[in-house]
Amino acid sequence: xxxxxWTPSENDAPTPTPSIVNMPSSNRNGVYEPAxxxxxxxxxxxxxxxVTNNTAVSPFANPSxxxxxxxxxxxxxxxxxxxxxxxxxxxxxxxxxxxRAKNNVIERLQADNNTLRSASEASExxxxxxxxxxxxxxxxxxxxxxxxxxxxxxxxGLGIQLGQVTSSAKxxxxxxxxxxxxxxxxxxxxxxxxxxxxRDELQQAQEQLRRLTEKNKExxxxxxxxxxxxxxxxxxxxxxxxxxxxxxxxxxxxxMKQEHAIAAHDVVVNQLRDELEKKDSLAQxxxxxxxxxxxxxxxxAKQYREETEEDVAxxxxxxxxxxxxxxxxxxxxxxxxxxxxxxxxxxxxxKQYHMPSK
Numbered sequence: 001x002x003x004x005x006w007t008p009s010e011n012d013a014p015t016p017t018p019s020i021v022n023m024p025s026s027n028r029n030g031v032y033e034p035a036x037x038x039x040x041x042x043x044x045x046x047x048x049x050x051v052t053n054n055t056a057v058s059p060f061a062n063p064s065x066x067x068x069x070x071x072x073x074x075x076x077x078x079x080x081x082x083x084x085x086x087x088x089x090x091x092x093x094x095x096x097x098x099x100r101a102k103n104n105v106i107e108r109l110q111a112d113n114n115t116l117r118s119a120s121e122a123s124e125x126x127x128x129x130x131x132x133x134x135x136x137x138x139x140x141x142x143x144x145x146x147x148x149x150x151x152x153x154x155x156x157g158l159g160i161q162l163g164q165v166t167s168s169a170k171x172x173x174x175x176x177x178x179x180x181x182x183x184x185x186x187x188x189x190x191x192x193x194x195x196x197x198x199r200d201e202l203q204q205a206q207e208q209l210r211r212l213t214e215k216n217k218e219x220x221x222x223x224x225x226x227x228x229x230x231x232x233x234x235x236x237x238x239x240x241x242x243x244x245x246x247x248x249x250x251x252x253x254x255x256m257k258q259e260h261a262i263a264a265h266d267v268v269v270n271q272l273r274d275e276l277e278k279k280d281s282l283a284q285x286x287x288x289x290x291x292x293x294x295x296x297x298x299x300x301a302k303q304y305r306e307e308t309e310e311d312v313a314x315x316x317x318x319x320x321x322x323x324x325x326x327x328x329x330x331x332x333x334x335x336x337x338x339x340x341x342x343x344x345x346x347x348x349x350x351k352q353y354h355m356p357s358k
């Protein structure tokens with residue numbers, strides 16, 4: 001079987017129709033199923049309309065009948081054949097279903113057979129394994145009996161050897177006890193001698209420890225004295241450092257005070273310089289104005305002199321007054337110039353003796 005079920009086709013030869021098809025009635029679970037029964041086929045010669053289908057007689061055998069009857073007869077025959085064909089198709093489908101059910105039953109039986117075969121093979125393997133295990137147990141039992149016999153023989157020999165070993169061990173033990181007693185006496189003498197030596201060494205070590213303790217106390221006393229001196233020196237040095245720091249702070253305050261004073265003097269000097277520059281500018285303007293006015297006055301006086309003597313006299317009088325005003329201004333400038341020179345000298349003195357050099 002290839003796993004595909006056979007299905008009939010229209011081109012296949014007609015399948016013989018059995019009256020009863022008995023299928024296997026047992027399934028995989030061992031429960032019996034009822035057999036499938038197929039009814040017999042209706043004869044083809046017996047039609048439903050009462051006309052007998054005689055395939056040996058042709059519908060055209062009697063040409064004297066009318067064409068209508070022939071057509072009716074052919075139609076009836078065709079209908080009967082169609083019904084027969086449908087019936088055959090239904091039977092074929094039913095047989096196909098029966099065959100499919102049969103194939104399913106066969107597959108179940110094959111699966112059961114495979115299961116039984118596997119169980120049989122497992123049982124056979126188990127039987128073989130059990131037989132091999134029994135053979136192994138027999139071999140082991142036989143080997144164990146031989147080993148037990150050998151062990152008993154060895155135990156007998158060992159008993160004899162044990163007696164011999166016991167007697168020799170007693171002799172060796174007596175000799176060992178005697179040797180041990182002699183060794184203990186010798187070790188006791190050595191222990192007494194070493195104890196005496198250790199006692200002497202201990203006394204010497206105690207004496208040396210006492211000397212070291214006294215020397216340590218003396219060193220500790222010296223150390224404490226030097227430590228106190230060092231601490232006193234540190235305190236003095238700290239005081240000196242504090243005094244130096246205070247002196248530096250005082251010097252810094254003095255320097256800041258001098259810087260503030262110099263800044264104030266600079267402000268005053270700048271103010272005096274500005275005032276002097278303003279006065280110089282004013283004096284220059286006055287000189288220029290005087291020169292201009294003098295030229296103007298002289299030209300006008302000459303013109304007026306030519307015109308009239310009275311105008312000249314008046315102009316001379318005005319010129320004298322203007323000359324007096326200019327002289328007063330120049331006298332004021334002469335008074336201010338020494339003050340400005342004194343201020344400049346003072347600034348030079350301050351800058352030389354009170355301002356820090358760069």
